[in-house]
Amino acid sequence: MTKATSVKKKRITLIGAGNVATNLGAALKAKGHIIHQVFSRSHQNAMILGHTMNCDFTTRLSDLNNKTDLIVVAVHDDSIGEILSNLKIKDKLIVHTSGTTSLSVFEENKYKQYGIFYPLQTFSKHDVESLLPIPISVEAPNKKVENELLEIASSISKKVFLLDSEKRKSLHVAAVFANNFSNYMFHIAHQILEKENISFELIKPLIKRTVEKLEGSTPFESQTGPAVRNDQKIISNHIDFLKDHKDFRQVYALLSESLTKSRK
């Protein structure tokens, strides 16, 4: 066997024109792959991504043709099944990008070569970034497809690894806590400060430090605050302070209780 010196360029079809499709498309194109066609139900989204990728775009699945090496389905989990059932091209390599939907969705819809390509990141359409430092996990039903997907993933990321559907789901659940819910904590802080006309800037050094501390210690070791001390006086004082915001109060109460329990 000869060692591959460069990645074979692929023709790639993007299904979806959201944050994941936009960022994956940009990364693949930047590494020399050709974005062949773009599909989105939304005409505007399809058009914008088509223009950005300099390729054909459509709002009808039936417009997609089979002159492609790889179809990337980057849509909400709720829509993956419907897309796969309606798409007519069954014999080309196809992947979805979901952390939670398993391989079986392809089998159920009679695809021949399929896999999963899950980038662990929170993307924004308007802030396209390099995927080089972003972990991408890959899964396929056989070695041939696995190697093909590993090669494509490695062309855009330095952190590519194999993960089966069950482990990938645990990574996705962990990511929901680590990104979605931590960001929601920042949102609640932002709302509380805004109401008092206090700048969110003031709290940013604290947020940065929270993350810096993860370099030297586990989150368990870094934990501070009233709940870890079980300082009931402050906890009830804060819950009372939030009396006009039922949602934030509920979150404060449940997280304090859960956090205190986690120290026992």
Added chain:
Amino acid sequence: MTKATSVKKKRITLIGAGNVATNLGAALKAKGHIIHQVFSRSHQNAMILGHTMNCDFTTRLSDLNNKTDLIVVAVHDDSIGEILSNLKIKDKLIVHTSGTTSLSVFEENKYKQYGIFYPLQTFSKHDVESLLPIPISVEAPNKKVENELLEIASSISKKVFLLDSEKRKSLHVAAVFANNFSNYMFHIAHQILEKENISFELIKPLIKRTVEKLEGSTPFESQTGPAVRNDQKIISNHIDFLKDHKDFRQVYALLSESLTKSRK
């Protein structure tokens, strides 16, 4: 009036030997102030901080003498009232470091010169840091004490500002969400990954990115994930995945619901 060219050095008594006392003490000492005496109920903690500060240490409040310019009470909120009621030195400048306890605790205990000195940070004893970038909020009942506290605070931090007790409490509540609870989200992610033998390192780029995004957008604008898309298929899938961990499941369900509502 002549412009002050250097800060007058103070003799400072520390009550408490925890994370806040240790970090404040180190910062004050580093800027030339003299740590005069250290008190902690725990002999070991008193001794360690006394040695670090190169000063007298004690476990009895009655050992503290009045040859001091400033007494810093850096103890749990639950203990502030008791300390203030038992301390005999009533005529020296005294502050506490709590975000939530108000000025009235000093009045109730017949102190003459008092204030609040609240550093907005998550400290570790074992990782003492510069306080220069750390916001410190100050409150005092009159201009004279206010100026004195502003001067001391400014000797150790570049971000000193005035805040009344009500606004400081909102800052403290916001800090609980921004630091304590976001760190707890990292802890939950850590636990979920550890159970599957997946390295926490894998998720760190995502955590870093979560915080980087706050530079260009509000947390509301940065929010991604199943709950913001109201993707009920994933949400119930994840809640089912967490069935063996009641606490994490409750947190996932409540935060998803609250997050989805926050988008309406």
